[in-house]
Amino acid sequence: MDYIELTVQAPRELAEILVAELGEVGFDTFEDNDAGFCAYTTEDAFDRDAVAEIMSRYEGIGELAFSDRIITRQNWNAEWEKNFQPLIIAERVSVRAPFHPKPAGLEYDIEIMPRMSFGTGHHETTALMIENQLDIDHQGKRVLDMGCGTGILAIMAEKLGARQVLAVDVEPWTVENARDNAAENHCRTIGCRLGGAETLADEAPFDLILANINRNVLLEDMHEYARLLPSGNPILFSGFYEEDLAKITAEATRQGLRYERHRTLRSWVSAIFTKL
Template sequence: MEFITIKVTCPSELIDVLIAELFEVGFDSFQEFESGFEGSCEHAQFDEEKVTVIFNSYPNVSFVIKEQEKVNWNEEWEKNYDPIIVGSSCIVRASFHEAQPQFQYQIVVTPKMSFGTGHHATTYQVLDYQMTLDHQGKKVLDVGTGTGILAIMAQKRGASSITATDIDEWCIENSKENFSLNDVEDVSLIQGQISEVNASGFDIIIANINKNVLLDQIKDYAGRLVEGGQLILSGFYEQDVKDLEVETGKHGLEKLKTTTRDKWAMLVLNKLSV
């Protein structure tokens, strides 16, 4: 399968904005860097005219577009991928690393072009919080599951029902592999938007995406969450917390806590009784 990658160099305050705009024109996998980000989409989804229109509005931004064949990500990541230790109890490692049974939670991943290996500060914070949150017998929804590791942690913590979604075929493929590697069964895996999740009554909803997508979908999360349930949001900068607090407050959600790591934030909310 051929795909298009776009490497964007831009000020940090424009990263979320540009990712959201590229998402709207077919790009569905992103990796952020200090000076910008890289995005990708299947060749069939690429519309050069729409991309040009977006970047014509940002004169201080540069970008390079490349056409690539599907990469052997296992081979590439094996050269560079190191295990990540979250807190004192969790390790996220690749399938080619040796087992480390001294950790209570050991999550094994097969690296592909999916976001969410634990190396990024947003994924790290959610995993760290999950280890303190009671999942026992809970119904969990993981929106934008990526590698699937947040859903994997939910099951390791005792969740009784897990639904995971992603719009990206790569992520669906990768999360299936990772569920199998971690003996995670009976996950309802949906390729598509939150609107395609017909179930509701979730005790815990996790969404590690980006600010603009989160703001657009808060109403969907709130409507699927039980009273007293928790919504865990990440994928945005600490300066964006206020905007998310304002929007979540419109839908009966009350802040429980925030954390930050490397300027990235996580926001935990509780759904109030009506």
């Protein structure tokens, strides 16, 4: 199955509204750019009429334009090899493709080949999650990475000392990619699973949960994450904008999670909560 990339040109204040609207019609990954943003969904979930209807509601509010294209699995590696640049996060973590040289003088080095998955560290939410991970004790912990994408957060968790990591995603090629990236980074504690929160019914508790997905999925599945987290343990959320933090916090409070702190980058958020 291939992806649909929707390219939207819109002013910032309108772009944030459109991201929320598109999240209701199947788009679950968003990447900002100078002109607006790109949104991604699978080809089978793409409804061109629904997108056109959303866009028509906002005609005349600033300069608005949009187009879509198919990104095939065959073309994905070539696209990333052309555009993917090495990244340094918090002056401590290198994120690079296997064809980039390893930088010197950093604590952690992660190799990522995205293929058909998202989450290389270049998106604000992934970088923010890694920064928050650096502040959390992973040593000897059992960790859940929900919406694992490329597996970068799971790999970071093992490098920070986790004893066991479960990486979960709803897309088959994403799980395959996460598994390959874990092997590329010589990880031994990471298991990869296809599915969503429904696959966690028989799981034992986790010491730390990482959930970088999107606002709607976080709100829908937060009760399941909270159930799997013992009292006093942290959970990291991302995949939403600053204006959504109040909704995330309100639902977290209902589920017995206490807000601790959050980071922001270009209006994206990664927040830390603790189970009461």
